[in-house]
Amino acid sequence: MASSTNTTESPAALDISRPVSKDQLVEGERWTRALTITVDGPAGSGKSTVARLVAETLGFNYVETGATYRALGWLALERGIPLDDGARLRGLAIAQPASLGYGVDRWEVKIAGVDITDAIREPRIDDAASRVASHPEVRDVMIARQRQLSLDRDSVLDGRDCGKVVRPDAELKIFITADLEERARRRGGQQDESGSGAESNVAAALEARDARDAKQSEAADDAFVLDTTNVGIQEAVDLLVNMWLERRRELLDGEMTQGRTAREWIDNESGLANFDKVLRRTRPVWEKGFRLQAHGVERVPDEPCLFIANHASTWDPAFLISPLNRVIRYMGKADLASNRYLKNLADAIGFFPVRRGAGDRVALHIGEEVLRRGDSLGIFPEGTRVYEGRLARPRQGAARLALITGVPIVPVAIYGNRWSESLFKVTVAFGRPHRFDGQLATPANIRNATTAVWADVQELWDAQRADRWF
Numbered sequence: 001m002a003s004s005t006n007t008t009e010s011p012a013a014l015d016i017s018r019p020v021s022k023d024q025l026v027e028g029e030r031w032t033r034a035l036t037i038t039v040d041g042p043a044g045s046g047k048s049t050v051a052r053l054v055a056e057t058l059g060f061n062y063v064e065t066g067a068t069y070r071a072l073g074w075l076a077l078e079r080g081i082p083l084d085d086g087a088r089l090r091g092l093a094i095a096q097p098a099s100l101g102y103g104v105d106r107w108e109v110k111i112a113g114v115d116i117t118d119a120i121r122e123p124r125i126d127d128a129a130s131r132v133a134s135h136p137e138v139r140d141v142m143i144a145r146q147r148q149l150s151l152d153r154d155s156v157l158d159g160r161d162c163g164k165v166v167r168p169d170a171e172l173k174i175f176i177t178a179d180l181e182e183r184a185r186r187r188g189g190q191q192d193e194s195g196s197g198a199e200s201n202v203a204a205a206l207e208a209r210d211a212r213d214a215k216q217s218e219a220a221d222d223a224f225v226l227d228t229t230n231v232g233i234q235e236a237v238d239l240l241v242n243m244w245l246e247r248r249r250e251l252l253d254g255e256m257t258q259g260r261t262a263r264e265w266i267d268n269e270s271g272l273a274n275f276d277k278v279l280r281r282t283r284p285v286w287e288k289g290f291r292l293q294a295h296g297v298e299r300v301p302d303e304p305c306l307f308i309a310n311h312a313s314t315w316d317p318a319f320l321i322s323p324l325n326r327v328i329r330y331m332g333k334a335d336l337a338s339n340r341y342l343k344n345l346a347d348a349i350g351f352f353p354v355r356r357g358a359g360d361r362v363a364l365h366i367g368e369e370v371l372r373r374g375d376s377l378g379i380f381p382e383g384t385r386v387y388e389g390r391l392a393r394p395r396q397g398a399a400r401l402a403l404i405t406g407v408p409i410v411p412v413a414i415y416g417n418r419w420s421e422s423l424f425k426v427t428v429a430f431g432r433p434h435r436f437d438g439q440l441a442t443p444a445n446i447r448n449a450t451t452a453v454w455a456d457v458q459e460l461w462d463a464q465r466a467d468r469w470f
């Protein structure tokens, strides 16, 4: 297949194993690519702490661009490469990319196979990082790599020049500042905690580093500037998270799919107006036709919930909705919206479409808004209908939604929804709700939540299977 450098190609098709140039970032169809928030600012402004918490509150990928320069500074010192030799540093940057990400239980930085998560926070690395970052030929390599790290998942980038240079196409740009005195106090505190550094020198060192970093620490013209001198961490995080939710609503308002804006799909007033009528009319189909029986309805809390269930039949949404008698929204294949037999039914339960090609990305943002507006949502995390007589491995998007919205998850197992299991006898079992109050949407928390909920679905499913005598 011929490779193409055509920039009109969808950015989703970018080969992210290669460095990404600025012109490849230009406007594509927004929702086919991951969304980006940039948080820039000088050392000690609190930006890294805030950026990381924003990422973990929203379930975004966190990209600490400073760590890539710190890792290179560390390796250069280790190998005795002079910090003023831009050409050799560039070579080293190309040969030894740092890897950033969550390990089993903490965020980790590695280079050349060495875990340097703690080592790069030493004061000697403050200086080394700033020196290696002053070479334009090193920055080229780093910037391309930082883009790469942010392209395939919704990301928060933390750095100096992310809004202006690394991701000029970011959906939201923040520039965090604070007075020098306050920054020195914070940085001094950080270094005291790690047991090194003399606080009296901190302000002077910061000032020197500021001077060197200044040319790459400019706010983008379209960045929102936040002075945190008198603002606490959590307050800043809440502010940025709310700014993002506002911004995303704006984006969703302008997004069309299947003849409606994403906002219209989220609200779907006209479809939902028919909910009671459609439920009444179709109930005999589920209760008599499929001999639907429910267990554990009393466990379902009277509040918006995320229902997580196994999936084998087109009618699964109805099997959850009918016994509970309440609206549960679903995402489904976009062609449902034009299917003449199912369209009205789907509309009445507030279905919204997953667009082919755009992956689950758009649908998950719409799903999040659906939960934030106070509706319940049903998700089949196996991703597709499964017939093999067992449950498939769940995807983690649903747990992520619960963690970022604070909505409880109700595990549900449906049995008899495969032809091989039933002669028109369907049972649906609702489990105990799982609550995740106060948990951040870190990869470990998302994974644990998925495992815990899915274990319940499996147990409920096994129990129903054991209960069948035919």
Ligand code: DC
Pocket (backbone or CB within 6 Å): 043, 065, 066, 067, 069, 070, 126, 129, 130, 131, 133, 158, 159, 160, 161, 162, 209, 213, 216
């Ligand atoms: O944010 P930090 O202190 O970890 O950054 C370490 C150094 O890297 C800092 O002196 C400036 C530099 N840097 C940069 O030039 N561009 C970035 N996007 C991030 C950091």
